[in-house]
Amino acid sequence: MWWGHPLVAVLTVWTRSAWGFSNGRVGVACGDMGPQHGPRPRPDPPPYSLSVDKPSFSPGEPVTVSLQALNGSFFRGFLIEARDSEDLQSPAVGVFSLSAPQQSQLLQCRSAVSHRTGSRKTHIQAVWRSDRNPPHSVQFLVTVVQDYQVYWVRITGPLVVLRGATESPSTAPPASPSSPAVLSAPFSSEGCGLTKSCLREPEGCRPDSDHRCVFLSFTADASGRSVMFELSGPAEGYVSFALSLDKWMGNDDVFLCVKDGGGVSIRAGYVSGRTQPELHPQESLWGGAWRLENGLIQCRFHRNSVLPPSFSFNHSLFVFLACGGAHGGSVLKHQEQPVVSGRQTVISGPPEDLRGSRPPLLIRLHGVLMLTAWMWTASCGVLAARHCKHLWSSRSRPGHTLWFQLHRTLMVLALVLTAVGFTLPFLYRRGWISCQRRDCDHEAQAGCRTGFLLAGSMQDSYSERDTHLTGPHIYGLPARQHTHLELPLKFQDTTLPDEMLVKIQITFLVKLLENSSFVMPPLLCVCPVSFSSVRVCVGLRSDGDVTHTHRLHSE
Incomplete structure (x- = not known):
């Protein structure tokens, strides 16, 4: 079997690549610290802790950094870096030395240490030393890989301060997100497209005077490190917006202002499908404020532009706006289609006055096809069979009368249009969506039943003799x-x-x-x-x- 050895070699290479960078040589990931494989990173809190042996340092002084698995967990890969706490997007600072060379290795992106093998690990240590001119404060970050499908990116570790330097405040001030202030005045649309970006429905509405207005504005600070959001809309339970890479619901970052008793709870989370959002720690938002008046919910908050594993505000994203009900602090499904921005925008970029619409193109095309099929082709086909038999009774070359050919053409066209229109909502929903009876759309039920009846009523043969x-x-x-x-x-x-x-x-x-x-x-x-x-x-x-x-x- 001369081909056996090449086959074994191919299988070996394939098995090796399934673990991604099991040897830890992930130099290409030094910037965003992503493992370059698998699905999106996990949004839930990681079962790991990153610690240091001292809260402050002097230039050149060693700082021992420890990564520990918690609750009986383990990890196969890791990437630890040290960065300027005032600019986490800057290159890594300082240098690492190894405490366990058999399990870890240094990378070429200066201050970074990674795993050497893909074996299970529960604890790892490394020693970090600063440069001669270190920043005033240093933030340690770590990416931990449990397996190919499960990993956490850029977990925030401890912060160490240079001795003798005044500690600089972090980007997020230590405001309590659980007790936001009360807004004294409604939001305004002045400056949309000039000093802040806006998305609103109806187009051009004013949230301070139009209670039907669903309004979102966002403004980046001078450095672009954080963004302030203002959200307003008429709702019984909540107003929300989501950020997505596409125009489909699912795998999105979502931000909600939920009516909770006599106040408003401001939350951030991640939606992996058509389910309840997985909430992020409330410390990710700060500077919260809210207002309730005449069924109108308004809230304001800030968030860092880069906060893994969430989407970076420095990337181009679609914006969704939605309103709905809430029960006991839990959000319910919105009854209307969300407002979706017409194009992607950079959240921390220059101001834009965005335009959005509710019905997606597939749903509008579904309506056009169904109206054309039943209001025109089917009706004309029935009229041709009912009233044109005596007018167009002469036969043409194929052997059928003219009225029958017209009737058959129109009815077949109606059937084709109906079949295409019937499948478009399923394409939009990406399959069959189950729902509770009280939440189901009666129009959708009627459409499905009629479609199934038509499918079951098609004849095996269709000729003029059957008429x-x-x-x-x-x-x-x-x-x-x-x-x-x-x-x-x-x-x-x-x-x-x-x-x-x-x-x-x-x-x-x-x-x-x-x-x-x-x-x-x-x-x-x-x-x-x-x-x-x-x-x-x-x-x-x-x-x-x-x-x-x-x-x-x-x-």
Whole structure:
């Protein structure tokens, strides 16, 4: 088996790459400290601690840095750096020396130490020394990798201060985020696009005078290290905005102002899907203030431009605005589509007056296709079959009459448009979305049921011969004085909205049987759970008239 050795070599290389940089040579990650593999970093608190043996240092004095796993956890990889606390985006400072060369190694990005192997570890130490002219305060940062899929990026460690230097305040002042102040006046839209960036719905609205206005503004400080946000909107429970790399909900950073009793709670979190957000520590926000008046929620807060693992405000992001209800301090699903900015923007960049819209392009295209299919093509196709038989009875080359060719073309076009329009909401939602009955959209329910009914009613063959109801047989059924086709339709219950949907669907089926040029076979539509059923009897008489009755009964 001459090919065995190359195959083993290929498998060995593939297995090796599955661990990313298991040898710790991650020099390319010195800037953002990301491991360059796997999904997004974990937003929850890490089970690790980074500590130092002294709170202050002198130039050249050694500082022992320790990384410890907590609660029986472990780690396979790590990257420790020391940076100027006043500018965490600056290059690393000082130099490291190794305490355990068999487990760690130095990197070429100066003040950085990483793992040497991908084995399990619970504790690691390294010694750091400053340069001759160190910054006034140094912040230690660490990225910890538990496995290929689970890791935490840029965990904030201890801060050490240069002896004899005045300690500089950190970027985030030690304001308590749990007790924000009360705003004395509403927000203003003055300066939008000039001194601050804004996104609002309706476009150009003023939050200080229009209570329907959903408003967001953000302003970066002079250094670009932090951003101030002002959020306002009419809501029963909360107003929020999210930052995303695309126009799809999920895997986004979210910020919420939630009505909580007589005040407002300001929160930050991460949304991995259509679930409750995973909240970040409240220390990530500061300078909070709020205001409640006439159903209007307003809040203001600050956040650092770079705060891993959240999105950096120095990158281009889409902005979402949403309002909704809350119960017991927990947010509920928003009932309207969020307002989405028309393009990406840099949050810490120059001021812009952004434009946004609620309905996405796929949903608008769904409406256009459905209106075209049912208001034009289907209607014209039915009229052609109903009233044009005697006008266009001559036959063309394919052997069919002109009215039938027109009718068939229009109905096939209606079918194609309906099929495409029916799939677009599923593409937008990225699949089937389950919901509680009280939260489900009745329009979506009616659309799905009608779509399933149409799919089940398609004939295997379609010809001009099938367009006549008179004759000895209808789909193999003897033509009697009354030929009944029973359509049992089951629904979850008999509440008023479902009864209205049943009547709408009955009318649709009967009209289709009465006016169209083909006959539907028996149908069956069963919901997963049903407590009652509706039996519909549609009678087809040999003279072409259609009668129908329906009744409700319990199973």
